[in-house]
Amino acid sequence: MTDTTASGDVRLAGISKHYGSFTAVHPLDLTIPQGSFFALLGASGCGKTTTLRMIAGLEEPSTGTISLGEREVTHLPPYKRPVNTVFQSYALFPHMDIFENIAFGLRRRGITSVKKQVDEMIDLVQLGEHARKKPHQLSGGQQQRVAVARALINHPQVLLLDEPLGALDLKLRRQMQLELKRIQTEVGITFVHVTHDQEEAMTMADTVAVMNGGRVEQLGAPAELYENPRTTFVANFLGTSNLIESAVESAGSDVAVSASGTTLRLPAARCSTTPRTGGKLLVGVRPEKISLVPAEEEHTIAAGRNKIAGKIADSSFIGVSTQYVIDSPVCPELEVYVQNIERDARLVPGAEVVLHWNPEHTFGLDADQSISAGTTGDAGIETVEESA
Numbered sequence: 238m239t240d241t242t243a244s245g246d247v248r249l250a251g252i253s254k255h256y257g258s259f260t261a262v263h264p265l266d267l268t269i270p271q272g273s274f275f276a277l278l279g280a281s282g283c284g285k286t287t288t289l290r291m292i293a294g295l296e297e298p299s300t301g302t303i304s305l306g307e308r309e310v311t312h313l314p315p316y317k318r319p320v321n322t323v324f325q326s327y328a329l330f331p332h333m334d335i336f337e338n339i340a341f342g343l344r345r346r347g348i349t350s351v352k353k354q355v356d357e358m359i360d361l362v363q364l365g366e367h368a369r370k371k372p373h374q375l376s377g378g379q380q381q382r383v384a385v386a387r388a389l390i391n392h393p394q395v396l397l398l399d400e401p402l403g404a405l406d407l408k409l410r411r412q413m414q415l416e417l418k419r420i421q422t423e424v425g426i427t428f429v430h431v432t433h434d435q436e437e438a439m440t441m442a443d444t445v446a447v448m449n450g451g452r453v454e455q456l457g458a459p460a461e462l463y464e465n466p467r468t469t470f471v472a473n474f475l476g477t478s479n480l481i482e483s484a485v486e487s488a489g490s491d492v493a494v495s496a497s498g499t500t501l502r503l504p505a506a507r508c509s510t511t512p513r514t515g516g517k518l519l520v521g522v523r524p525e526k527i528s529l530v531p532a533e534e535e536h537t538i539a540a541g542r543n544k545i546a547g548k549i550a551d552s553s554f555i556g557v558s559t560q561y562v563i564d565s566p567v568c569p570e571l572e573v574y575v576q577n578i579e580r581d582a583r584l585v586p587g588a589e590v591v592l593h594w595n596p597e598h599t600f601g602l603d604a605d606q607s608i609s610a611g612t613t614g615d616a617g618i619e620t621v622e623e624s625a
C-alpha cells in the first residue's frame with residue numbers, strides 16, 4: 238500500500254446522480270476520513286447504493302468529483318481505483334475452496350506465492366479450520382467473512398460494504414457486526430458501510446450519515462445524532478422520539494413552550510432552529526428519558542422537571558423494560574420506556590399517570606417539517622422489502 242500523502246480521505250464534491258428526470262442523489266459534499274468506519278444509513282431507495290457505486294466507479298456521477306487522498310478518481314475505471322466492494326450476495330466461486338476464493342485477487346494479478354498472505358487473511362477472519370471447504374459447506378456468516386477476506390487481500394485503501402449482512406438472521410447479524418468492527422480496527426483501512434438498519438449503523442460506525450430522498454440530512458457520531466437530531470426525519474428514523482407540537486412562550490437561554498395548556502422547558506442550545514416568542518416549535522424527548530408515576534403521586538416529582546399528565550393506553554413487557562403508550566391532551570401516543578427494576582402494579586392500561594423528565598433532555602426542532610417524517614407510517618418512506 239502506498240500511503241505517502243498525509244491524507245487518504247475519500248472526498249465527494251458536488252456528486253449527484255440523475256436517471257432521466259429522476260434525481261437519485263442530490264449534489265452531495267462528503268468527506269470520509271481515512272481509517273474511519275463510516276455508515277450510510279437510510280430507508281430503501283434513498284440513494285445509498287448509488288452513492289457507493291459512484292465511489293467504486295461502477296456508476297458515472299452526473300456532476301461532481303471524487304477524490305481519494307490527493308488523487309482525483311472520478312473518471313477512473315473500477316479496477317484502477319484502490320477500492321473493493323463487498324455486496325449482499327457474496328458471490329463466492331462455488332467450485333473453489335475457501336483458500337482459493339481468497340487467493341483469487343492475487344492469482345489474477347499473476348502472483349504465484351500466495352500462501353502467506355492467504356493464511357494471514359484466513360486468520361484475520363478466523364476461518365482456519367475451513368480453508369479447504371467449499372462455500373456451500375459454510376454458514377452464511379462464514380461465507381460473509383470469506384467475502385470480506387477476498388476483498389481485503391487486495392489491500393484496498395477503502396472497503397465498500399453494501400448491506401453485507403442483509404442475508405443473515407438477526408443473531409448472526411449482531412455477531413458479524415462486532416466481527417466486522419474488529420476486522421476494521423485491526424486492518425485500519427476506511428470502511429464505508431451501507432445499511433437501512435439504524436442499530437447496525439450505530440453499533441459499528443464512528444460516523445453515520447443519515448440519508449433521506451437522495452440527500453444527507455445529518456452526519457455525526459452515533460450518540461451525537463441520537464441525542465441531538467436536527468430534523469424530524471433523523472429524530473424518528475434513529476430510534477423513537479416523542480415530538481410535541483408547541484407554541485413558544487418565552488425564548489432566552491431557556492425556552493418555555495406551551496402545549497395544550499401545559500408548560501414545558503428546554504435549553505435554547507438544544508434547538509436546531511432559533512425559537513421566537515409566539516412562534517411554533519416541535520419539542521422532542523426520547524422514551525427512555527421519561528419517568529412515570531401514578532397521578533396520585535405527582536407531589537413526589539422534584540421541582541423543575543417537565544411534567545405531562547395522561548392515561549396509559551397500552552403497555553408491553555419486553556423483558557429489560559416495559560414500553561408504555563400514553564394518551565394525553567398534550568400529545569397522543571407518547572412512548573415511555575421504563576426499565577424493569579421494581580415494577581409498579583398500578584402502571585396498567587387505564588391508569589392516570591404523570592410523565593416527567595429533566596428539561597435538559599428535551600430538544601427543539603423546526604415546526605415547519607412533517608412531524609411523522611422517518612416513521613414507518615410516513616408516506617415518504619417505503620417499507621423495506623426483505624425478500625420478494
Ligand SMILES: Nc1ncnc2c1ncn2[C@@H]1O[C@H](COP(=O)(O)OP(=O)(O)OP(=O)(O)O)[C@@H](O)[C@H]1O
Pocket residue numbers: 256259261279280281282283284285286287288433
Ligand atoms: N439504473 C437505474 N435507473 C433508474 N433509476 C435507478 C437506477 N438505479 C437506481 N435507481 C433509483 O434511484 C433511487 C436510489 O436507488 P439506490 O439503489 O441508491 O437506493 P438504496 O438507498 O440503495 O435502496 P435499498 O436500501 O433498497 O438498497 C431509487 O429510487 C432507484 O429506483
Ligand SMILES: [Mg+2]
Pocket residue numbers: 285286287
Ligand atoms: Mg441499496
